[in-house]
Amino acid sequence: MMGANRAWCVTKRLALSEITCDDGNELFELDADPRVMRYIGTGHVSTREQVDEALRRIPRAYALYPGLGTWRATRRDNGDFVGWFALKYIPGTIEVEVGYRLRFGAWGKGFATEGAAALVRHGFDDLGLYRILGVTHPDNTASQRVLVKAGLADAGWGHYYGRPVRVFACVREAGWQPAWNE
Numbered sequence: 001m002m003g004a005n006r007a008w009c010v011t012k013r014l015a016l017s018e019i020t021c022d023d024g025n026e027l028f029e030l031d032a033d034p035r036v037m038r039y040i041g042t043g044h045v046s047t048r049e050q051v052d053e054a055l056r057r058i059p060r061a062y063a064l065y066p067g068l069g070t071w072r073a074t075r076r077d078n079g080d081f082v083g084w085f086a087l088k089y090i091p092g093t094i095e096v097e098v099g100y101r102l103r104f105g106a107w108g109k110g111f112a113t114e115g116a117a118a119l120v121r122h123g124f125d126d127l128g129l130y131r132i133l134g135v136t137h138p139d140n141t142a143s144q145r146v147l148v149k150a151g152l153a154d155a156g157w158g159h160y161y162g163r164p165v166r167v168f169a170c171v172r173e174a175g176w177q178p179a180w181n182e
């Protein structure tokens, strides 16, 4: 089963693995669907050039920011490509956000919540982050619901990526101690 072999992390139903330059076609197909891109950036589908640029940037980030990144998600039962999940700095800020983009055929099965919750846990337990944000288009209610189910709470309006967004946030529990100190 591809994906599971090079999995960086597994959840109950998903395998997350590092993105490589071989993943261009899948990512381009994902970003070519207007239903998927409706609430992303300007709402337009991505060009091949934009996907290729992301493919150069994403693998470099694994070494630059250990523990953070963007991961390709596949189903553990059949290896099907589901989309991607990310835990990464919001450009130009010190905030870390959780994000995800799933193929239309994979929506409505709880996959986004499962992957996002796993990355939030990883961010707090393994990386010791203090706060994790989720930023959404104001009308992206499905994504907002995913963030709430992953443990984030509505934090009102914010301004990221050059536009007004709805911000969700979660801080780690009081009294948190790093497990690696024990």
Ligand SMILES: CC(C)(COP(=O)(O)OP(=O)(O)OC[C@H]1O[C@@H](n2cnc3c(N)ncnc32)[C@H](O)[C@@H]1OP(=O)(O)O)[C@@H](O)C(=O)NCCC(=O)NCCS
Pocket: 035, 036, 037, 039, 040, 100, 101, 102, 103, 106, 107, 108, 109, 110, 111, 112, 113, 114, 135, 136, 137, 140, 141, 142, 143, 145, 146
């Ligand atoms: C947003 C997205 C990740 C959701 O994926 P998913 O796997 O369907 O999400 P889940 O099944 O885990 O949960 C979706 C929740 O939103 C709810 N939901 C779905 N569509 C909704 C809508 N139009 N309005 C309100 N709630 C909605 C679902 O009922 C579910 O909540 P529930 O479990 O309480 O019933 C997926 O639609 C997607 O990839 N969209 C395109 C990219 C995107 O917008 N990414 C987020 C950028 S901030």
